[in-house]
Amino acid sequence: MPPGSEDRRPLLEWISAEYHGMNGGHYETLNSSPSAVEFSRICHISRPVLVKGYSVPTDQRWSDSYLSTAMSDRPVSVAVTPNGYADAVTAGPHGKKYFAEPHIQQMTMSSLLARLNGIHEDQEKRDEAYYLQSQNGNLFSSAFFDEHSGEVDLSEFMPLREDVPSEISWCSEALGRHPDAVNLWIGNNRSVTSIHSDSYENIYHVVRGRKVFTLLPPTEGWCLEERLYPHATYVRSDPDAPLALSPSPDVAPVRWSSIQHPDRRGALPSQAHPISITVSAGETLYLPAGWWHHVKQSSEITIALNWWYDIEPRGMAWVWLNLLRGGDDVPPGNVEKDDDQTM
Amino acid sequence: MPPGSEDRRPLLEWISAEYHGMNGGHYETLNSSPSAVEFSRICHISRPVLVKGYSVPTDQRWSDSYLSTAMSDRPVSVAVTPNGYADAVTAGPHGKKYFAEPHIQQMTMSSLLARLNGIHEDQEKRDEAYYLQSQNGNLFSSAFFDEHSGEVDLSEFMPLREDVPSEISWCSEALGRHPDAVNLWIGNNRSVTSIHSDSYENIYHVVRGRKVFTLLPPTEGWCLEERLYPHATYVRSDPDAPLALSPSPDVAPVRWSSIQHPDRRGALPSQAHPISITVSAGETLYLPAGWWHHVKQSSEITIALNWWYDIEPRGMAWVWLNLLRGGDDVPPGNVEKDDDQTM
Secondary structure, rough: OOOOOOHHHHHHHHHHHHHHHHHOOOOOEEOOOHHHHHHHHHHHHHOOEEEEEEOOHHHHHHHHHHHHHHOOOOOOEEEOOOOOOEOOOEEOOHHOOOEEEEEEEEEOOOHHHHHHHOOOOOOOOOOOOOOOOOOOOOOOHHHHOOOOOOOOOOOOHHHHHHHOOOOHHHHHHHHHHOOOOEEEEOOOOEEEEEOOOOOOOEEEEEOOEEEEEEEEOHHHHHHOOOEEEEEEEEOOOOOOOOOEEEOOOOOOOOOEOOOOOOOOOOOOOOOOOEEEEEEEEEEEEEOOOOOEEEEEEOOOOOEEEEEEOOOOOOHHHHHHHHHHOOOOOOOOOOOOHHHHHHH | OOOOHHHHHHHHHHHHHHHHHHHOOOOOEEEEOOHHHHHHHHHHHOOOOEEEEOOOHHHHHOOOHHHHHHHOOOOOEEEEOOEEEEOEEEEEEOOOOEEEEEEEEEEEEEHHHHHOOOOOOOOOOOOEEEEEEEOOOOOHHHHOOOOOOOOOOOOOHHHHHHOOOOOOHHHHHHHHHOEEEEEEEEEOOOOEEEEEEOOEEEEEEEEOOOEEEEEEEEEHHHHHHEEEEOOOEOOOOOOOOEEEEEEEEOOOOEEEEOOOOOOOOOOOOOOOOOEEEEEOOEEEEEEEOOOOEEEEEEEOOEEEEEEEEEEOOOHHHHHHHHHHOOOOOOOOOOOHHHHHHHO
């Protein structure tokens, strides 16, 4: 926990109890895409909504053979870990806990799909977890949307772009902006996304398979036991060696939740009210900025797309999220009291 | 200041500094009515916007003679005070300060307009301030919008309704609801509205004259030195007697700002950033829920309409406004510290 936040605990508990009292644990399901004005209202409320009936050309087209043929021998960047936990807290040498980044390995789409289908290539009998999760705008990055950015519009997935809308009309119109990044995700149940939050409005569409989101509102972040963990990366000493966690002494420690399985009963304190939402193929989740999310996937190959839109910088949202995250510069609220005591 | 809020002061100062750092003291001006989706975005940002170009039939029609003829001899309820401060902190007997409610007097529209024009009727030479400000949905109340409310749809201003839209299309569509109340306001520079905030989204349209709003964001409410004041009401011992302030011992004390003139230089601490917006005839102000406002009027007869829409109850807005207002049940943030000290 960052300095000072222990003192803020009663305030954070009060905020989260008030918020839950007003909102409960409900989420809305829509049977068709919202209009722009409806989605603008939804963003203002900033609670998750499951949208059924927003379809993308990918939903019908993206078989294994289609993807392999379209991508041919282009290399794609895949996160590899021994245990499926990339960007997560993991025990390293001597049991010490690290925030571990995955090894990034280049492979063809057909090789990735074969591995996810359990068909290992001869030279790799190791039981490693593969997850295409580069999440850097791997389909469309800000360079695509901002021609004045000076950056080059690159994507490993150029041949797949024609199947993916670069933006979602009802979302862009509601928010009055283009997306900041559009990403492709391909994995299976070996890979789990550890609980975290992003300062983006997120539209998450499942193309194949099924994802189970465990969500907490921004107000309940204090239940997640965030700590500072030293940084490490999975590396191979040679291409055939198994992955080993390599500490990165020059990288600043990473603040991350200590709760590995918030989806399990009893993992969170009673003041937390996790919401579980299963997003099946053809369905779309609005995941509001600042909401904590842990994501599991079905055992079959699971493919998803997400559109990240910048959060509205005007107004209060940013200040509130900062307060709830408890940055080090937020005063605990008892400075005057301390001053009095020193007199 | 309510119990506990002294301890919260450093936190409130931090929030207001962050908010001002992100938003500055800017307000937007639109030269035409926003679309529904634009207004939804504006409500999400929750900062004041001056709209030029939204016109109401009243703007051309409501001369003194039109209003007097239309209203004929119907009685209307007018707030009367000796000093123009209704619903404000005022010195009473022996200099003690009270939250003073006005005397409510029935008169015809033509009589009200004559008095506001400085043409006193014979029997009233007293220099009293008159302000039609009943603000109870005097044009359209919730009974008009909700046919199932069981309440009778009453208005003192039935003949004027045909000139006033019961709702504003871009606002109702953006918020997904009807107004809760629509009010008519008629006064002159004798009457001032003391600084306060409402938990309503407010659309304020000036028909004649000019209003000057001094606004503070919800984050700067702590600068307003709210205190609990005993309640009192202006009364007359007989119809010809001058007004006297009569304490109401059975009414709970009222929490109200101690700052009578926040529009004057030096009246507020340096951490407050008041925004002054002049709304002229034919212009419309979006005054977001929770924003503090002090309102002065031009010396000519000033007529305005306002539409109050309920604040969105879902999401965080209500919790944040409650936190910033510092209700008595908000913990100061240092309970654990206190507990430690008692051990």
